[in-house]
Amino acid sequence: MLLLEFQSFLLGGLLNTLFLSSVMIAGGTLFAVIFAAGLSAQSAWLRRPVYGLVECLRDIPLMVTVLMVYFVLPHAGLSFNPFWSSALSVSVWGGANGAHIIRAGLLSVPSGQREAALSSGLRGWKGLFLVILPQAMPVILPPYVSLITSLTQASSLGAVLGVNELLRSAQILIEQTTIARGGSPAYLIYGSILIAYFALCWSISALGAKFERHFAKPYLRANGRTQPAAPTVALQATMT
Amino acid sequence: MDFAYILEALPDLMTGLKTTLIVSFLAIFLSCLIGLLGAVLRTSGVKPLQYAVTAYVEFIRGTPYLVQIFFIFYGLPSLGMRFSIFWSGVIALTAWASAFQIENFRAGLAAVGRGMYDASASLGLKRWQHSVFVILPLATRAALPSAMNTIVATVKNSAYLQAIGLVELTFVAVDRIAYDFRAIEMFASICVIYLLCVFTISGLGYVVERRLSRPFGGR
Numbered sequence: 541m542l543l544l545e546f547q548s549f550l551l552g553g554l555l556n557t558l559f560l561s562s563v564m565i566a567g568g569t570l571f572a573v574i575f576a577a578g579l580s581a582q583s584a585w586l587r588r589p590v591y592g593l594v595e596c597l598r599d600i601p602l603m604v605t606v607l608m609v610y611f612v613l614p615h616a617g618l619s620f621n622p623f624w625s626s627a628l629s630v631s632v633w634g635g636a637n638g639a640h641i642i643r644a645g646l647l648s649v650p651s652g653q654r655e656a657a658l659s660s661g662l663r664g665w666k667g668l669f670l671v672i673l674p675q676a677m678p679v680i681l682p683p684y685v686s687l688i689t690s691l692t693q694a695s696s697l698g699a700v701l702g703v704n705e706l707l708r709s710a711q712i713l714i715e716q717t718t719i720a721r722g723g724s725p726a727y728l729i730y731g732s733i734l735i736a737y738f739a740l741c742w743s744i745s746a747l748g749a750k751f752e753r754h755f756a757k758p759y760l761r762a763n764g765r766t767q768p769a770a771p772t773v774a775l776q777a778t779m780t
Numbered sequence: 781m782d783f784a785y786i787l788e789a790l791p792d793l794m795t796g797l798k799t800t801l802i803v804s805f806l807a808i809f810l811s812c813l814i815g816l817l818g819a820v821l822r823t824s825g826v827k828p829l830q831y832a833v834t835a836y837v838e839f840i841r842g843t844p845y846l847v848q849i850f851f852i853f854y855g856l857p858s859l860g861m862r863f864s865i866f867w868s869g870v871i872a873l874t875a876w877a878s879a880f881q882i883e884n885f886r887a888g889l890a891a892v893g894r895g896m897y898d899a900s901a902s903l904g905l906k907r908w909q910h911s912v913f914v915i916l917p918l919a920t921r922a923a924l925p926s927a928m929n930t931i932v933a934t935v936k937n938s939a940y941l942q943a944i945g946l947v948e949l950t951f952v953a954v955d956r957i958a959y960d961f962r963a964i965e966m967f968a969s970i971c972v973i974y975l976l977c978v979f980t981i982s983g984l985g986y987v988v989e990r991r992l993s994r995p996f997g998g999r
Binding site: 596599600601602603604607608611612615689693694695696697699700707711714723724725726727728730731733734737738741742745 | 839842843844845846847848850851854855856857858859932936937938939940942943950954957963964967970971974975978979
């Protein structure tokens, strides 16, 4: 079996994919927080440019963003290797999508909660982390988990720039075996890779569902006593 | 920014844009058809069909689009199915978009209440009349915003097809950069072109939504 024979080669690619997607998820979250802060800024001079940038990132195809960062940044004197170039471009794209998810989550918490936090002496960061964010989590998490699976899938774009992740390993393997043995094993190898990615994304969704249940719990109990603070905003992050 | 260079490259870019638009249009048309059909099958109550459609949707949504393209273009020929670059692109884009359209239309169908069935039955409408004249318009209306999102995403995702060598907008730009090294000019122009496409389509969608959101009937 071809797959078993080149097991370690493909596993190396899978490890690189895992590393690349972790970098993209971390970077995407960082940019999402920065953009969300920019979108909620008081000053219009800050808010409008951030809004424009976020909209452009969401409307330009991800493939174009990835290629653009790779080809244009060297002109500005910033040269990255393919790994960090793809990590940067996908992170910025993820940040633009994540910013809207976070902002919608924060807005879904009734303003009374913020006032209640203030009147209890929880100002600024304390109010945000102890009062607002836990209540926004049930709204933020479902679309955010699907964004994370999108970012994991987007790590395959690294292959376009030549990062040695799972898809690129598969391409190399197919090229080599086609030359060495004749007859393309493409359907077998791409098929197995599809299944590997599916398993990866499925595990992420399963893990995400666990977190969602965790954050839904305490409020379910409180709902029995007080008015339900059910999330009213339903968001869907699609791989766009 | 060298505008003279952009003007010089414009005819090439327009040929690329034409391919982008043709591929996207075919994929949009087919995926909406498949989406509607899949949504009907998924709510049909026939268990094996429902499972098959659900499995298809989950698989497409759970795997990277780029790998799907490669599987279709490089993998299928060794299974005896050989398509040109153009048709591989159309198939890959349609397969991807269909999964999302099935979900959109399913949500649209679910939004039409049970009461509608009772109402049209009490008016003496036959089953097919009920489906075509009552359910279809209402479900389309409910599904339209998310279906528009997927349509816009379909146009954007046609850019991925440059990876298999389809000569569309992004391919033309990257190809010219390989010769002339004018990365800034080329990317600026294709970004503007893509943004114009996206704004036009979402604008059209907005107009259609506005028209459809008026109450039906009452003439």
